[in-house]
Amino acid sequence: MDDVFAELSREVLSGSGTPLNKAFAKMGFRPTYKQGFADDYNYTVKDFSDLTDGVILGKIIELVTGCPPGSLISRLRNPGGDRLRKIGNVKVCLQTACDRGVDLGAVKAEAITGANKEAILKVLWREQMRSAIYDEHL
Secondary structure: HHHHHHHHHHHHOOOOOOOOOHHHHHHHOOOOOOHHHHHHOOOOOEEEEEEEEOOHHHHHHHHOOOOOOOOOHHHHHOOOOOOHHHHHHHHHHHHHHOOOOOOOOOOHHHHHHHHOHHHHHHHHHHHHHHHHHHHHHO
């Protein structure tokens, strides 16, 4: 938020000399919003490697299994190129899918993180099958 206040101070209050965040603080306003990495994440899928960090896979699982919006994504960490974080994210995604009734068999997080196409397709297919069966019984 500080960078937003700094930019607004430069653009709007250029002659006042008081930074916007300090002016708001004098009025008792304290901003608390923190934007998470998932809010700015690019959810475009171009190939299988886009699904390997768990973020897009998590969003797909949320949508297909009927999880409340943000309930899975909020539990993930910013992968930032770190293999262990990616594996952790994928494990959270797979566990959530299992908890929501998706039979994933023996799919391992390491296989998905390693861009194993068969493992990724298996997860996507089984999610879709679970969704189709669930919708059929409604």
